[in-house]
Amino acid sequence: MGRPGKPLDRHSPFFTGMLAAAGVAVTVAVVELILTASDVLLLVGIAFFLAVGLEPVTARLARRMPRALAAAVVVVTGLAVLGGTVAAAAVPLADQATQLRNGAPRYLTLLRDHGTLLGRANETFGLEAAVRSVQLSDVAKSLAALLGDAVIVVVLATYFVADFPRIRTALYRLAPRSRRPRVILIGDAVFRKVGAYLVGNVAVSLIAGAATFAWLSAFGVPYPLVLAVLVAVLDLVPVAGSVAAGAGTTLVALTVSVPVGLATLGFFVGYRVVEDYVLLPKIVGRAVRIPALVTVVAVLLGYALLGVVGAFVAVPVAAAVLLVVREVAVHRLDRT
Structure with a gap:
């Protein structure tokens, strides 16, 4: 097959230039990937933040039951408290939201009356134009997206809480052994x-x-x-x-x-x-x-x-x- 050529000179300008170009290309690709997945990474960060906050309670429960069960108890209890609060406040909130809708004409009159404090604030800051710019369809889409993100965060937080000791150990193993303590x-x-x-x-x-x-x-x-x-x-x-x-x-x-x-x-x-x-x-x-x-x-x-x-x-x-x-x-x- 012929005689092998000379070893590649790692100090040659060509090799240095190729290595630098490859480094720049990899850096740009990584940045592009991060920007593309920024929304998902943000949800992951929020879920991990919540898991850290729930860790003390989960650790105490984990002394008496399996870790996965303790994580499930903490998350389900939190969701139950939140759901109970929303359910208890749903009827009053709906009634007051209806009152707010019915009272909208009166508030609109106050906004257009330049002799009132709200009227002067409207004239200065354009409150009426800001309110009219809000579309109900956009609000509904935003609420639906927010609900979907909340579900994703809850699911991720549950996994993070259940596996937090292993995640913590894996992060610490990235440090040199001499400085790990x-x-x-x-x-x-x-x-x-x-x-x-x-x-x-x-x-x-x-x-x-x-x-x-x-x-x-x-x-x-x-x-x-x-x-x-x-x-x-x-x-x-x-x-x-x-x-x-x-x-x-x-x-x-x-x-x-x-x-x-x-x-x-x-x-x-x-x-x-x-x-x-x-x-x-x-x-x-x-x-x-x-x-x-x-x-x-x-x-x-x-x-x-x-x-x-x-x-x-x-x-x-x-x-x-x-x-x-x-x-x-x-x-x-x-x-x-």
């Missing part, structure tokens, strides 16, 4: 922070919803249950969520009277102070300790990158990054 300590601390933040954030949001319902009911603001549920959901998003919830509820309260609207605005400002300086430090702050400035910057960056989901996960991610920096980078600098 320290990686495990830092990783477990990060998981604890994420779990504590998720549980604490849900608790604070439930308190916000209950307080809002009590206030609106006491002052005769229409649709108190609908608005309370909206406040509880939006309050899950740090900073921006509570601001948006307070602004929307205040606009509805203004339809009762200006004093009630101003009082409602004052209630949300006061509650925000109580939440930031009393509830969050006591419920969440013990586990997730980050400066207020870092919280605001993290939420803004998270929202800019991933929207509402990014804002929701921004605080625990920032806490995890600060922990890693403190335990790795700062610790190394202190030894030099």
Whole structure:
């Protein structure tokens, strides 16, 4: 077959250029794949985030029963609580939604009356045009897509919760053996922070919803249950969520009277102070300790990158990054 040629010179310009071109091509292909599958990867990330939050409860149950059964109990219990809450609130929500639809002409009149506060707000911010731009068909499609995504997240979260110990072990095995014990300590601390933040954030949001319902009911603001549920959901998003919830509820309260609207605005400002300086430090702050400035910057960056989901996960991610920096980078600098 002839004599073999000379070995390939790995230092030749041709070989170096081909290797660089192949590296660029692989990088571009990987980036394209990530962008194409970004929606799916986002759902996977949300499911894993929820699994980390459910891990402490699942681990306690797993001491008394098989891990898969414990994961199923946790997920089914969570879905049962959520379903029971929705079922209990379905009739009042439907009634109040009907009242909101029937009262739409009156609100439209108020928006067009430039002598009212809502009319002046409409003239300044174009509220009527924004409302008219919303199509019911688009809303229905968005709700259907959201429901489908929720089902996918629940299914993925169930698998993640059931296999979390093996996933955790597989992640830690990627670290060098000599540094694996320290990686495990830092990783477990990060998981604890994420779990504590998720549980604490849900608790604070439930308190916000209950307080809002009590206030609106006491002052005769229409649709108190609908608005309370909206406040509880939006309050899950740090900073921006509570601001948006307070602004929307205040606009509805203004339809009762200006004093009630101003009082409602004052209630949300006061509650925000109580939440930031009393509830969050006591419920969440013990586990997730980050400066207020870092919280605001993290939420803004998270929202800019991933929207509402990014804002929701921004605080625990920032806490995890600060922990890693403190335990790795700062610790190394202190030894030099």
